[in-house]
Every structure is written in C-alpha cells, then in structure tokens.
Amino acid sequence: MNNNRVVITGLGVVAPNGVGLSDFIEALKQGKSGISFHQELADLKFSCQIGGIPTISDELKSKYFTDLQLRGFNSSGILYGCIAGIDAWKDAGFDSNPDSELDYDTGLIFGTGTSGVEKFREAIYKLDEGQVRRLGSTVVLQTMASGVSAYLSGMLGFGNQVTTNSSACTTGTEAVLMGFERIQNGKAKRMLVGSCSDHGPYVWGGFDAMRVMTYKHNDSPEEASRPMSATASGFVPGSGAGALVLESLESALERGAKIYAEVLGGEVNSGGQRQGGTLTAPNAEAVQRCITKAIQNSGVSSNDINVINGHLTATTKDGLEIENWTKALHRNGGNFPYINSTKSMVGHCLAAAGAIECVASVIQLNEQFVAPNINCEDLHPDIEDIVNREQIPTEKLNLNFDVIAKASFGFGDVNACVVFKKFN
Known part of the structure; x- marks a missing residue:
C-alpha cells in the first residue's frame, strides 16, 4: 500500500470579506467583516436580516465563464465554486485551457449542500405556468448536487475521480480528507478539493425558522457574528466557496x-x-474521539498542536466545543493552543464553511500569524473558566508555529478534523 506525503500547492477562495486570495489574506489580517444588511430578508420578514454574500461583478464572471455558459445561469453556489476552484488550479501553476489534454492524474472532490435553489425556484414557476419548453438546457446541471463538480471538471479536463460530497457543515473539511486519502493511497497525483454554498432566503429561511440565527444586530451587521462571546446570540448566515x-x-x-x-x-x-x-447537537464523546484520532492519524502528539481553527458558530454550543478540545488534547488554561473562528468575519457559510476555513488555516500557517477573533472582547465566562483569555486573540497575532488543526462539526452529528503542518 502506498503512503504518499500530501502537500497543498494551490488555494482559491470566494468569501464574504474577500474574493480572491490576496483580498482574503488582507481581510484575515485586518479582522475585516463581510457581514451586511440585506433588504430582501427584511421584506420577507426574516428575524435575521443580515448575511455574508461575496461581491461578484459581471466583469469578474466573464473572466471564468463564456457568454453561452452565463445564459440562464442562476446558481450562486456553482458560481462561487467554479471561481474558487479555477483560482486554486491557476495558483498551483496550471492553466484552464478548454482544449487541454484529459488529465487522468488529477481528480476533483467538491462538496455542496443545497445547490441551485434559485434556479430550481425559477424552474418551478415556469413549470407551473406550463412553460416546460422554456426551462433551458442547463436546469438539470445547475440544480443537481454534483453540478459544481460537473462544471469544474469540464472547465479543467480532469480524468481521475470527479465527485461531490455533502455532509452539512463538515462538507469542506471532509472533502479535503477524501482527496488526501486518494493521493496518499496512490490513486491520484493531484486532487482539487473544496466546497461551496448558495446564498439567499431559500437557503437561509429554514435556519431563521429554527431561531438559531441572530436577530439582535440587524442595525450593526459587522458586530453580529460573535463566536465565543458572552453576548453571542446565534450565527450569521454566509455563503461562498473555498x-x-x-x-x-x-x-x-x-x-x-x-x-x-x-x-x-x-x-x-x-x-x-x-x-x-442529536440532529443539531454534538455527541461530545464522538467529537473528542474525532480530534484524538485525527492527531494520532497525523503522527503528532496533542502537544504539537499550536493553533486551532474551530467550528465555533456563535451559538450556545461554543463552550461545549472548547471543553471538548480541552479534554481531547488534555490541555487547558494557558497550556491550551491559540484558537480562532473565521466565522467571526464571514459568518457561517454552511456547506462552504469547512473549505473556506481550511483555506484560512493554511494561510495563517504559511504566513505565520493567528487571525483575530473579532467581536469577542467579552469572552463567555464558561470558556474563560477553562481557557486563558490570551489563547483567544482579538487582534492579529504574529506567531512562529508549525501545526494547525481545523475541525468542523455538522448537522446530523457528523464531525471532521484535519491537521496541517508547515512544510520544511
């Protein structure tokens, strides 16, 4: 059995606070929020009327898609995924020539949650009006779960495994580990991995109905996403791709x-x-086991973990997550690693969260800094009881470190944890 070492050679990101790698890196360093007010949500009587939506101009779209591809195109998740995926491929030193030879050494695992909701809604209205012949030829591609993988593989010409995974908030982190294992086992030389998520009321409405999103900051959106804060009041929805x-x-x-x-x-x-x-709450023992096994599988010890990029959604479960980390690592107080939540700046990007946060983790490791936890000046007392406040920086921290752990915990009680190391 092969046991190839696996490295990261390309990154791409479409996030609410930065589209493209350079903008996202600066946003992380500056603690820039990408959360804003959306009148559409207010008009639909949402309790939470804010969210994180990446800014994509028509000019930018035209750099990735042909006019023919954009005709009738109405799937934000696929749009984000294709931009992030192509950027990562180019960042790795490859091109996206549509006439390139089929590459049997490279595959693609790109996850999503609910895909093409706006396009699906558009199709339903046309069908109800008896306009089936006016649906267009791309409705199926834009609304099937694997649509993003189908688009990307055609744009880049991959001939190895091409698939889509979907595991709620763990999707992106799971995709990284699936691609890692395929290369480690010698079944591919390269894998483009990641995940994406649509934006808008038809994706976010169910969460608003569950009362898990904050409603207290419609007038101050940049202060709304407050992981680990005593005044956290629910997550802020986001979207994008990594x-x-x-x-x-x-x-x-x-x-x-x-x-x-x-x-x-x-x-x-x-x-x-x-x-x-439960469907919405974690089995603490399983979370701790996931972290412990991830460390064992990585060939390091718990003391080697310098930084954690947590799941940390700004809900009542943040304290439990920190407790699970302390128990899994057998480290607390001032001995606990530095920890941050990218969600403080971008909100909870659902199926895209794991991939965007994996990109954020690798950026911090590569550039040797810990991004700030914005809106966390009032650390939750339950967290302060077990972890020193200094381990949760609220300003950018320059740090020489070697290992960062990234974890994601999703609806359905599913968990994923990946360990990245500085390459020497």
Whole structure:
C-alpha cells in the first residue's frame, strides 16, 4: 500500500470579506467583516436580516465563464465554486485551457449542500405556468448536487475521480480528507478539493425558522457574528466557496511547485445522535474521539498542536466545543493552543464553511500569524473558566508555529478534523 506525503500547492477562495486570495489574506489580517444588511430578508420578514454574500461583478464572471455558459445561469453556489476552484488550479501553476489534454492524474472532490435553489425556484414557476419548453438546457446541471463538480471538471479536463460530497457543515473539511486519502493511497497525483454554498432566503429561511440565527444586530451587521462571546446570540448566515489543490509531494517537487503546507492526516466520524447527540447537537464523546484520532492519524502528539481553527458558530454550543478540545488534547488554561473562528468575519457559510476555513488555516500557517477573533472582547465566562483569555486573540497575532488543526462539526452529528503542518 502506498503512503504518499500530501502537500497543498494551490488555494482559491470566494468569501464574504474577500474574493480572491490576496483580498482574503488582507481581510484575515485586518479582522475585516463581510457581514451586511440585506433588504430582501427584511421584506420577507426574516428575524435575521443580515448575511455574508461575496461581491461578484459581471466583469469578474466573464473572466471564468463564456457568454453561452452565463445564459440562464442562476446558481450562486456553482458560481462561487467554479471561481474558487479555477483560482486554486491557476495558483498551483496550471492553466484552464478548454482544449487541454484529459488529465487522468488529477481528480476533483467538491462538496455542496443545497445547490441551485434559485434556479430550481425559477424552474418551478415556469413549470407551473406550463412553460416546460422554456426551462433551458442547463436546469438539470445547475440544480443537481454534483453540478459544481460537473462544471469544474469540464472547465479543467480532469480524468481521475470527479465527485461531490455533502455532509452539512463538515462538507469542506471532509472533502479535503477524501482527496488526501486518494493521493496518499496512490490513486491520484493531484486532487482539487473544496466546497461551496448558495446564498439567499431559500437557503437561509429554514435556519431563521429554527431561531438559531441572530436577530439582535440587524442595525450593526459587522458586530453580529460573535463566536465565543458572552453576548453571542446565534450565527450569521454566509455563503461562498473555498478550494485547495492537494498534490503528492513527489509530484510537487518534480515540477518545482510552491508548497503552502503539508496535510498530515485527519479523521471523520459521527456521534450517531447518541449520548446527548442529536440532529443539531454534538455527541461530545464522538467529537473528542474525532480530534484524538485525527492527531494520532497525523503522527503528532496533542502537544504539537499550536493553533486551532474551530467550528465555533456563535451559538450556545461554543463552550461545549472548547471543553471538548480541552479534554481531547488534555490541555487547558494557558497550556491550551491559540484558537480562532473565521466565522467571526464571514459568518457561517454552511456547506462552504469547512473549505473556506481550511483555506484560512493554511494561510495563517504559511504566513505565520493567528487571525483575530473579532467581536469577542467579552469572552463567555464558561470558556474563560477553562481557557486563558490570551489563547483567544482579538487582534492579529504574529506567531512562529508549525501545526494547525481545523475541525468542523455538522448537522446530523457528523464531525471532521484535519491537521496541517508547515512544510520544511
């Protein structure tokens, strides 16, 4: 059995606070929020009338899609995913020539949650009006779950495994680990991995109905996403995409590629909605096991973890997540790693969250800083009881470190944790 080392050679991101790698890096360093008020949500009587939506101009779209592809195109998740994926592929030193040879050494695992909702709604109205012949030829492609993978593989010409995964908020982190294992086992040289999520009322409405989104900051959107804060009042919905090019170390060195970081390993599991776990709440034992196994599978010890990029959604479960980390690592107080939540700046990007946050984790590792937890000056007392306040920076922290752990915990009681290491 092969046991190839796997490195990251390309990154791409479409986030509410930055579209493109350079803008996103600066946003992370500056603690820039991408949350804004949306009149459409207010008109529809949402309790939460704010959200994180990336800014994509028509000019930018035309750099990735032909006029023919954009005709009748109305799927924000696929749009975000294709931009992030193509950016990551180019960042890795490849091009997106539509006439390129089929690449059997490269595959694609790109996840999503609910895909093409706006397009599906548009199709329903036309069908109800008896206009089936006016649906257009891309309705199926824009609304099927694997639509983003179908678009991307056609644009880039990948001939290895091409698929879409979907595991709620763990989707992006799970995709990274699926691609990692395929390269590690020698079944591919490269895998483009990531995830995306649509935006808008038809994706976010169910969460608003569940009362898990904040309603207290419609007039101050940039202060709304407050992971680990005593005044956190629910998550802020977001959208976008993150993408990473994973590559065998041998292949990367052979072509002289720049290397952002190494993927050491990870773990995916489920709490089975047992022992306190439900559709919406985690089984604490399973979460701790996921973290512990991820560290074991990565060949490091818990003391090697310098920084954590948590799931941390600004809900009542933030304290439990920190407690689970302390128990899994057997570290607390001032011995606990530095920890941050990218969601403080972008909101909860649902199926895209794991991928965007994996990109954020790799950026911090590569550039040697810890991004701030904005809106967390009033640390929740339950967290302050077990972790020193200094471990949760509210301003950018320059730090020489080697290992960062990224975890995602999703609806359905599913968990994923991946460990990245600075490449030497």
